[in-house]
Amino acid sequence: MVGFDLLASQMDRYLTPLCLSLVLYAIYRRCTRTSLSRVRGPKSTSFLFGNLAELYQDMAGEAEFRWKNLYGNSEDQLVVADPKALSRIFVTAAYQFPKVPERRILTFMMLGKSVLWADGDVHKRQRKILNPGFGGAESRAFLVVSQASAQAMVAKWMEFVEADNSGKIVMDIPSWVSRAALDAIGEGAFDVRLGSLENSESPLAKNYQGLLLSVFGSPSALQIFIQEAIKYIPTSILEYWVKYAPVPRATRLREAKKVTTATAATMVTEKAESLLQGKGGRDIFSLLVKANMDAEAKNKLSDEELYSQMRVILFAGHETTSNSIGWALLEMSRAPEIQSRLRSEIRQHKSAVRARGDTQFTASDLDNMPYLNAVVKETLRYHCVLPQVFRMASQDYLLPLSQPITTESGELMHEILVPKGTQILASVAAYNRNKDMWGEDADVFNPDRWLDGIAKDKKEAAVGVYSSLLTFGGGPRACLGWRFAVIEIQAFLVEIINQFEVSLTEKAMHIRRESSLVMVPTVDGEVSRGVQLPLAISVAPRDDDAY
Numbered sequence: 001m002v003g004f005d006l007l008a009s010q011m012d013r014y015l016t017p018l019c020l021s022l023v024l025y026a027i028y029r030r031c032t033r034t035s036l037s038r039v040r041g042p043k044s045t046s047f048l049f050g051n052l053a054e055l056y057q058d059m060a061g062e063a064e065f066r067w068k069n070l071y072g073n074s075e076d077q078l079v080v081a082d083p084k085a086l087s088r089i090f091v092t093a094a095y096q097f098p099k100v101p102e103r104r105i106l107t108f109m110m111l112g113k114s115v116l117w118a119d120g121d122v123h124k125r126q127r128k129i130l131n132p133g134f135g136g137a138e139s140r141a142f143l144v145v146s147q148a149s150a151q152a153m154v155a156k157w158m159e160f161v162e163a164d165n166s167g168k169i170v171m172d173i174p175s176w177v178s179r180a181a182l183d184a185i186g187e188g189a190f191d192v193r194l195g196s197l198e199n200s201e202s203p204l205a206k207n208y209q210g211l212l213l214s215v216f217g218s219p220s221a222l223q224i225f226i227q228e229a230i231k232y233i234p235t236s237i238l239e240y241w242v243k244y245a246p247v248p249r250a251t252r253l254r255e256a257k258k259v260t261t262a263t264a265a266t267m268v269t270e271k272a273e274s275l276l277q278g279k280g281g282r283d284i285f286s287l288l289v290k291a292n293m294d295a296e297a298k299n300k301l302s303d304e305e306l307y308s309q310m311r312v313i314l315f316a317g318h319e320t321t322s323n324s325i326g327w328a329l330l331e332m333s334r335a336p337e338i339q340s341r342l343r344s345e346i347r348q349h350k351s352a353v354r355a356r357g358d359t360q361f362t363a364s365d366l367d368n369m370p371y372l373n374a375v376v377k378e379t380l381r382y383h384c385v386l387p388q389v390f391r392m393a394s395q396d397y398l399l400p401l402s403q404p405i406t407t408e409s410g411e412l413m414h415e416i417l418v419p420k421g422t423q424i425l426a427s428v429a430a431y432n433r434n435k436d437m438w439g440e441d442a443d444v445f446n447p448d449r450w451l452d453g454i455a456k457d458k459k460e461a462a463v464g465v466y467s468s469l470l471t472f473g474g475g476p477r478a479c480l481g482w483r484f485a486v487i488e489i490q491a492f493l494v495e496i497i498n499q500f501e502v503s504l505t506e507k508a509m510h511i512r513r514e515s516s517l518v519m520v521p522t523v524d525g526e527v528s529r530g531v532q533l534p535l536a537i538s539v540a541p542r543d544d545d546a547y
Contacts, residue, residue, distance in 0.1 A: 112308030
């Protein structure tokens with residue numbers, strides 16, 4: 001999004017002749033390329049834009065939901081939601097479907113040469129160094145940190161509720177949960193106390209506040225056009241524009257990167273010194289630095305690569321998780337019976353924990369709470385915070401389908417020949433709503449699907465690393481921290497729902513699923529005011545087992 005915003009802002013002065021050339025070249029490509037026109041899809045509404053306005057200006061996932069229902073799971077860009085095809089793209093042939101070049105540039109500008117930017121052998125090398133920090137034992141240790149952060153946030157909420165005579169207050173959920181989650185990842189991943197919950201003006205907290213929406217949200221028609229045009233601009237030119245153009249969105253992103261780089265540089269130095277003195281801990285970064293120090297020279301991460309991994313961990317470790325927690329709370333405010341049922345389960349298990357002499361849930365305790373995990377899984381399914389993933393075919397590839405699709409001529413196709421260079425939009429949102437996978441009510445938020453057997457036994461082509469969901473991806477590029485995310489969501493929901501009744505406000509009845517790289521909540525008619533999810537909270541009904 002940044003790349004085409006940069007170019008759009010300078011259009012009048014520099015790019016009018018270039019854009020005319022690009023239009024002519026695009027027409028040439030359209031007329032001479034190997035075609036996917038046999039694959040049925042929505043009728044183009046614009047010669048230049050095709051259906052991109054629907055894809056990028058609608059709420060997150062809405063266009064794919066319509067197209068999936070009309071055309072099944074399938075000229076230049078192929079939208080894919082078929083499980084078998086996605087399994088091939090993400091797992092079996094993952095490195096034959098690399099990231100789209102222009103999106104790699106945007107990832108580089110935002111996070112540097114990280115594991116999210118890397119492809120091929122570079123990705124394999126980085127992933128090998130990162131793996132030790134994301135094992136089962138490390139993720140379970142993260143629970144203690146998550147619980148402490150969630151409890152600190154809940155304690156502050158309780159102070160506000162008790163100080164209000166009405167007994168009910170409105171909280172903007174994202175601003176609070178984001179800071180609490182940032183504190184959790186700071187301590188759990190880096191053994192650093194960031195203090196974001198106590199100080200909303202802390203540099204790192206302010207750095208991330210509203211970042212994605214301000215940089216990636218609400219593309220105009222011109223920006224969508226430029227997004228398509230940059231496919232034909234040489235990478236070196238595009239990198240220059242992205243790196244140096246004095247444009248507000250780009251400047252915002254460069255400033256954010258500068259703040260995290262400064263933080264990362266300090267932590268790398270301190271961590272390396274601690275390890276040399278034999279004081280290293282079990283936090284993610286200690287394990288990462290140790291693995292890098294022990295690696296062969298050819299496999300070592302450079303300082304820039306180390307800083308980049310830290311940016312990824314800080315960003316992905318709190319932004320995606322905090323948004324998932326917010327979506328879960330929204331659904332429970334819409335359906336009070338869900339939170340009442342969850343609260344009952346939490347308190348029942350809390351009684352068992354206290355009976356054995358403990359005060360905190362263990363990871364095993366949380367895993368043994370069926371309804372809690374049903375709510376978590378259903379939130380990750382229904383509100384996948386990364387609704388789309390972009391890939392490109394590096395060679396001609398015959399893509400298999402789990403369900404045949406009907407061509408324009410009425411022929412059934414069981415596989416699609418994808419020409420080299422084809423851009424593929426892998427729709428996580430549409431896969432997660434596939435009725436063959438999740439039942440006929442896949443478009444409804446229903447945690448019971450995880451308890452009644454509908455969602456338990458998946459087809460052979462199921463892709464994802466967690467309960468066959470594609471929310472965390474699959475294959476060699478799957479999210480490294482998915483276990484951390486699940487544990488953190490569990491911990492926060494337990495603390496919040498045990499203590500509070502969460503209910504809708506007038507604004508919360510008009511929440512939009514805003515696509516801004518990550519799906520964030522905004523209020524319809526107030527998108528310009530940024531990320532919002534205002535919910536009312538009051539003290540939950542008490543019983544003898546409450547804590």
